Amino acid sequence: MPPSLHPLVSADDALDHVLRDAFPMGTEVCTVDEALGRVLSMDVQAIRTQPPADNSAMDGYAVRAADTDGAPVRLLLVDRLFADSSPARPVGQGEAARIMTGAPVPPGADTVIMQEQARAGEGWVELLERAVPGQHVRPAGEDAREGELLLEAGTPVGIPEAGLLWGQGILRVPVHRRPRVGILSTGDELGDPAAPEPGRILDSNGPMLAAAVRAAGGSPVPLGRAADDPAALRAALERGRGLEVLVTTGGASVGERDFIRPVLASVGAEERFWRIAIKPGKPVLHALWEGTRVFGLPGNPTSSLVTFQLFVRPLLRRLQGLPDDGRAQIPARTVVPLRKAAGLRHFLRARVESRDGSLWATPLPTQGSGVLRSSSRATHLLVIPEDVTQLAPGDPVGLVPLHWMA
Numbered sequence: 229m230p231p232s233l234h235p236l237v238s239a240d241d242a243l244d245h246v247l248r249d250a251f252p253m254g255t256e257v258c259t260v261d262e263a264l265g266r267v268l269s270m271d272v273q274a275i276r277t278q279p280p281a282d283n284s285a286m287d288g289y290a291v292r293a294a295d296t297d298g299a300p301v302r303l304l305l306v307d308r309l310f311a312d313s314s315p316a317r318p319v320g321q322g323e324a325a326r327i328m329t330g331a332p333v334p335p336g337a338d339t340v341i342m343q344e345q346a347r348a349g350e351g352w353v354e355l356l357e358r359a360v361p362g363q364h365v366r367p368a369g370e371d372a373r374e375g376e377l378l379l380e381a382g383t384p385v386g387i388p389e390a391g392l393l394w395g396q397g398i399l400r401v402p403v404h405r406r407p408r409v410g411i412l413s414t415g416d417e418l419g420d421p422a423a424p425e426p427g428r429i430l431d432s433n434g435p436m437l438a439a440a441v442r443a444a445g446g447s448p449v450p451l452g453r454a455a456d457d458p459a460a461l462r463a464a465l466e467r468g469r470g471l472e473v474l475v476t477t478g479g480a481s482v483g484e485r486d487f488i489r490p491v492l493a494s495v496g497a498e499e500r501f502w503r504i505a506i507k508p509g510k511p512v513l514h515a516l517w518e519g520t521r522v523f524g525l526p527g528n529p530t531s532s533l534v535t536f537q538l539f540v541r542p543l544l545r546r547l548q549g550l551p552d553d554g555r556a557q558i559p560a561r562t563v564v565p566l567r568k569a570a571g572l573r574h575f576l577r578a579r580v581e582s583r584d585g586s587l588w589a590t591p592l593p594t595q596g597s598g599v600l601r602s603s604s605r606a607t608h609l610l611v612i613p614e615d616v617t618q619l620a621p622g623d624p625v626g627l628v629p630l631h632w633m634a
């Protein structure tokens with residue numbers, strides 16, 4: 229079959245292929261700081277009871293609730309307790325202790341009265357209202373009890389989780405490893421952005437996709453540039469052998485010097501799909517080369533970035549145990565009328581604003597797949613389904629959020 233007649237795979241089927249048999253990777257232990265944004269690969273047990281003792285949630289007075297039954301009542305002040313105090317004596321009948329937030333509730337006392345509901349003098353305090361036992365007392369172990377499950381395997385470590393761990397004195401945790409992602413730019417025309425030569429197309433895709441890999445939690449492995457030559461491409465691919473993921477750009481389409489597909493076949497990679505029914509980014513290839521998942525992305529800078537977002541990023545997240553199957557769309561409305569031919573699913577780079585309880589999306593003025601400037605300042609991709617040919621202003625559309633903002 230001539231390559232141009234090769235059947236297109238749908239965007240949904242392509243993502244199914246990408247995520248098939250993709251499971252979170254093994255464990256590495258790292259500091260809580262390094263674990264932020266990653267996922268616990270094992271349960272983490274609490275090693276301290278937190279808070280360690282019943283303590284006051286308010287600045288006020290620790291008393292026996294029964295003593296307030298006849299409020300207003302006057303009690304004898306017998307102690308003053310701060311967050312770092314250890315109560316020296318119990319609170320007896322007819323007695324109260326001045327207590328600050330976080331201070332341990334002394335034995336005998338079973339409730340805390342806010343200072344706003346008391347009137348204090350020299351050595352005494354008058355309580356104006358009845359109190360119930362346990363009021364304004366934070367029980368020991370409210371956040372965690374020593375030995376119990378603190379955070380389950382599979383929990384993403386966000387800022388509160390990190391706080392919980394630091395509060396336990398747990399400084400290192402097991403997380404799923406980051407996938408290593410080889411990045412190879414291909415094309416005879418490419419030059420080095422650090423040594424620009426006139427007339428060359430500077431390899432922006434390499435460093436740009438490395439940044440996108442990092443933003444998706446992966447660990448980029450730059451493999452440099454290769455010419456449009458089967459032997460050179462094979463040698464360059466070898467440099468990425470054994471990595472979890474390998475991303476190439478350029479040379480994946482039907483041009484006379486597009487060699488990625490035959491070269492991958494020649495090294496024994498098993499093709500899972502080639503060419504997706506989408507715009508931009510149709511000529512995407514996906515193959516399994518021994519244990520390495522290979523993506524042949526288009527060379528056009530915007531196509532490579534959009535297809536990375538739609539097909540590579542979900543895989544990188546899945547390999548780290550992060551939630552995100554890449555299919556979620558946010559409901560919105562189009563500001564302008566839109567038209568297209570039936571057949572491909574279109575992804576328009578758009579800006580979005582919130583108005584009248586809806587999100588309203590405006591596609592950026594130029595959508596050319598070679599034009600990176602049109603991607604600048606896009607916050608979402610506006611999705612027009614395969615069979616839709618026309619949308620009027622206000623019609624519902626789906627949005628894919630982008631993660632391109634610095």
Ligand code: AMP
Binds near residue numbers: 432433480526
């Ligand atoms: P290709 O997919 O090889 O047909 O390339 C499509 C277009 O993308 C051509 O105009 C290339 O010059 C351009 N291109 C390919 N690779 C890169 C790259 N690494 N950086 C910037 N532009 C590229």
Ligand code: MG
Binds near residue numbers: 414479485527
């Ligand atoms: Mg090329």
